[in-house]
Amino acid sequence: MGFLPFLxxxxxxxxxxxxxxxxxxxxxxxxxxxxxxxxxGMAVVRRQGFETLVRLRAxxxxxxxxxxxxxxxxxxxxxxxxxxxxxxxxxxxxxxxLVPPLRQIAVTGALRWLARSARVPATQPGAGRTVxxxxxxxxxxEVPPDRRIDRE
Numbered sequence: 001m002g003f004l005p006f007l008x009x010x011x012x013x014x015x016x017x018x019x020x021x022x023x024x025x026x027x028x029x030x031x032x033x034x035x036x037x038x039x040x041g042m043a044v045v046r047r048q049g050f051e052t053l054v055r056l057r058a059x060x061x062x063x064x065x066x067x068x069x070x071x072x073x074x075x076x077x078x079x080x081x082x083x084x085x086x087x088x089x090x091x092x093x094x095x096x097x098l099v100p101p102l103r104q105i106a107v108t109g110a111l112r113w114l115a116r117s118a119r120v121p122a123t124q125p126g127a128g129r130t131v132x133x134x135x136x137x138x139x140x141x142e143v144p145p146d147r148r149i150d151r152e
Contacts, residue, residue, distance in 0.1 A: 014087030021088055034086045041083025041094065048076040071111070075103050 022030050052073025059066045075097055082094030096102050 010087075010089070013089045017088035033088075033091070037083045037091045037094075038086065041080045041085075044080030044083060044098070045077055046080075048073060048080060052077065071107050072103070075107050079103070 018030065025033065052069065055069045055073065056066045059069050079094045079097035082090040082097065085091075097106060
């Protein structure tokens with residue numbers, strides 16, 4: 001199933017969840033679950049969004065690539081957003097994304113899927129290549145000594 005059909009089917013999945021689980025929880029229990037997971041989701045988004053920015057800045061200052069930090073933080077923020085959306089299915093996915101080993105599996109799978117879907121088939125001539133031909137000339141100008149960076 002593609003992403004768009006899944007997105008269109010999501011409300012139906014959530015309604016089915018309310019119909020199936022609603023009688024067991026009752027109206028009060030269902031409303032309490034929706035409100036509680038919504039509050040947890042908002043707290044996760046706020047905390048993880050800020051923490052991810054701090055971790056990104058630390059990785060950049062250390063000279064490391066920020067991609068793993070950004071992807072992990074993005075997955076945690078997505079978990080918070082899913083918890084904020086009312087419904088049992090999105091809450092279950094959001095809670096699973098908060099568990100570090102499961103989040104790592106999901107992130108690895110998503111990155112593999114993105115890498116696979118982003119490839120251009122090599123059967124097309126010139127696929128994925130851009131060639132720019134040009135002439136150039138190196139121009140060096142003398143920098144006055146008082147304007148040089150390496151003065152001693």
